[in-house]
Amino acid sequence: MSQFSQDFQADLRDLMCWRRDVRRFRTDPVDEALLRDCLATFALAPSVGLSEPWRVVRVQSPAARAAALTNFTAANATALDGYKGEKARLYSGLKLSGMREAPVQLAIFCDEATGKGAGLGAATMPEMRRYSVVAAITQFWLFARARGLGLGWVSILDPARLCQDLDIPDDWALVAYLCVGWPEQECATPELELAGWERRRQDVPVETR
Amino acid sequence: MSQFSQDFQADLRDLMCWRRDVRRFRTDPVDEALLRDCLATFALAPSVGLSEPWRVVRVQSPAARAAALTNFTAANATALDGYKGEKARLYSGLKLSGMREAPVQLAIFCDEATGKGAGLGAATMPEMRRYSVVAAITQFWLFARARGLGLGWVSILDPARLCQDLDIPDDWALVAYLCVGWPEQECATPELELAGWERRRQDVPVETR
Numbered sequence: 001m002s003q004f005s006q007d008f009q010a011d012l013r014d015l016m017c018w019r020r021d022v023r024r025f026r027t028d029p030v031d032e033a034l035l036r037d038c039l040a041t042f043a044l045a046p047s048v049g050l051s052e053p054w055r056v057v058r059v060q061s062p063a064a065r066a067a068a069l070t071n072f073t074a075a076n077a078t079a080l081d082g083y084k085g086e087k088a089r090l091y092s093g094l095k096l097s098g099m100r101e102a103p104v105q106l107a108i109f110c111d112e113a114t115g116k117g118a119g120l121g122a123a124t125m126p127e128m129r130r131y132s133v134v135a136a137i138t139q140f141w142l143f144a145r146a147r148g149l150g151l152g153w154v155s156i157l158d159p160a161r162l163c164q165d166l167d168i169p170d171d172w173a174l175v176a177y178l179c180v181g182w183p184e185q186e187c188a189t190p191e192l193e194l195a196g197w198e199r200r201r202q203d204v205p206v207e208t209r
Numbered sequence: 210m211s212q213f214s215q216d217f218q219a220d221l222r223d224l225m226c227w228r229r230d231v232r233r234f235r236t237d238p239v240d241e242a243l244l245r246d247c248l249a250t251f252a253l254a255p256s257v258g259l260s261e262p263w264r265v266v267r268v269q270s271p272a273a274r275a276a277a278l279t280n281f282t283a284a285n286a287t288a289l290d291g292y293k294g295e296k297a298r299l300y301s302g303l304k305l306s307g308m309r310e311a312p313v314q315l316a317i318f319c320d321e322a323t324g325k326g327a328g329l330g331a332a333t334m335p336e337m338r339r340y341s342v343v344a345a346i347t348q349f350w351l352f353a354r355a356r357g358l359g360l361g362w363v364s365i366l367d368p369a370r371l372c373q374d375l376d377i378p379d380d381w382a383l384v385a386y387l388c389v390g391w392p393e394q395e396c397a398t399p400e401l402e403l404a405g406w407e408r409r410r411q412d413v414p415v416e417t418r
Contacts, residue, residue, distance in 0.1 A: 004220060011217045012355050016253040016348055024367075036330055042413040044225040046350075048364055048398055050407035056415045064418040079332045087327060096330070107418075113375070116406050118296060123288045125364045127339070131384070134340045139225055141255070144318040146221050148211040154333045164236035166418045175340070191258055198326050202395040204251040206265045209273040209317075209375045 022150030025101040025181035038144040045136030048128035049117030055109040065164035097154045102179030113171035148184030231359030234390035240407040247353040254345030257337035258326030277373035306363045311388030322380035359392030363371040
C-alpha cells in the first residue's frame with residue numbers, strides 16, 4: 001500500500017503550477033546523469049497495451065540543429081502571415097522557441113508500426129499510441145521540472161520536413177520537439193498570459209450526461 | 210525560485226511507478242470535494258497557445274453508462290476476433306475496463322474548434338490540441354493517484370458511436386474514457402505484464418542526430 005503525504009500532494013500541485021513552457025534558457029550545459037534520470041521516467045509512463053511506442057532522438061549536431069531551426073523559422077513566418085492587426089503585432093513580439101539557446105534538444109516520435117503490445121487497445125483508437133507518447137512526455141516534463149530543469153514544447157514545425165531532415169524511419173510520427181535546459185527565470189504565469197495573448201481559465205467546467 | 214526537495218523527487222518517481230492503469234475498483238463512492246480537487250489540475254495543464262481545449266463530461270445516468278458499456282463490449286468482442294490461438298485465449302481472459310464497477314466515469318473530449326489561443330502553435334500540428342488534452346489527463350491521473358484514487362483509461366470504444374450516444378457537440382473529439390475510483394489493490398506492476406500479455410522495457414534508448 002503506497003501512501004503519499006499531504007505535503008507531497010501540496011508540492012505536486014505546486015509543481016504542476018510551476019511546470020510552464022520555458023522558452024528562455026541559460027546556455028550552461030545539463031549534466032548527462034541528470035538528463036538520463038529524467039529520461040528514465042519515459043519507461044514509467046502508461047502506454048496502450050504496454051506498447052511503449054515512444055522513440056527519443058537527441059538533436060545534437062550543428063547540421064541537425066540548423067535544419068530544425070530553419071524549419072521553425074519558416075513555419076513561424078507562415079503562422080505570422082495568418083494574423084492581422086493587433087494580433088499580428090503581438091505574435092511578432094512573442095518568443096516561441098528556445099531552439100537557439102537550449103543546450104538539450106529532443107525530437108520525440110511515436111512508432112506507429114510497433115508490434116509491442118500486439119495492438120491491444122489501439123484497434124478502435126489507433127491515436128492511443130501517440131497519446132501514450134504524450135503521457136510519457138508529460139511525466140518527463142514534470143520530473144525534469146522537479147529537478148529544476150525547464151522544458152519548452154515547440155509545435156511550430158513542419159513534421160514531414162523535420163522527419164526528412166533528421167532521417168527518421170517512415171513509421172515514426174513526430175509528436176514533439178522539446179527544448180530542455182536551465183530556465184532564465186522561474187515564473188508560474190504562462191508567458192502567453194504575460195504577453196497579453198491569452199488568459200488562463202481558473203475553472204474546469206464539467207457537463208453531465 | 211521554486212525548489213523541490215530530494216524527498217519530493219523520490220516520491221514523484223514512486224508515484225509514476227504506482228500510477229498504473231486500474232481496472233478493478235471497489236464500489237464505494239468518491240467524495241465530490243476530492244473529485245473536484247483532482248479535476249482542478251486540468252486548469253494547470255500545459256496547452257498549445259493556452260487554448261485549454263479539454264472538455265469534461267461526467268457519464269452518470271444509467272442510460273449513458275449502459276450505452277458506453279455496450280459500446281465497449283462490442284468493440285472488445287471485435288478486438289478479440291482479431292487474435293488467434295494463445296493470444297486469443299490470453300486476450301479473452303483479460304479484464305480491460307472497470308466500467309461495471311467504477312463509481313466515477315468521465316469522457317474527455319478535445320474541442321477542435323475552440324477560438325481560445327487564436328490557433329497559436331496549432332497551424333502545422335493541429336493534433337497539438339488533442340495532445341494538450343492528453344497532458345491534462347496525465348496530470349489528473351498522477352494527482353488522483355497521489356490522493357489514493359485509481360484511474361483506468363478505456364480506449365476499446367467506437368468514438369463516433371460514443372459521441373452520438375452522449376449527444377456530444379460535432380466539434381468535440383473523444384480523447385479518453387476514464388474510470389475513476391478506489392482500487393481493489395495496489396500494484397506497481399502493469400496488469401498486462403502480470404497476465405503475460407507484454408513486458409515492460411526497463412530502458413529508454415536514445416538515438417542521436
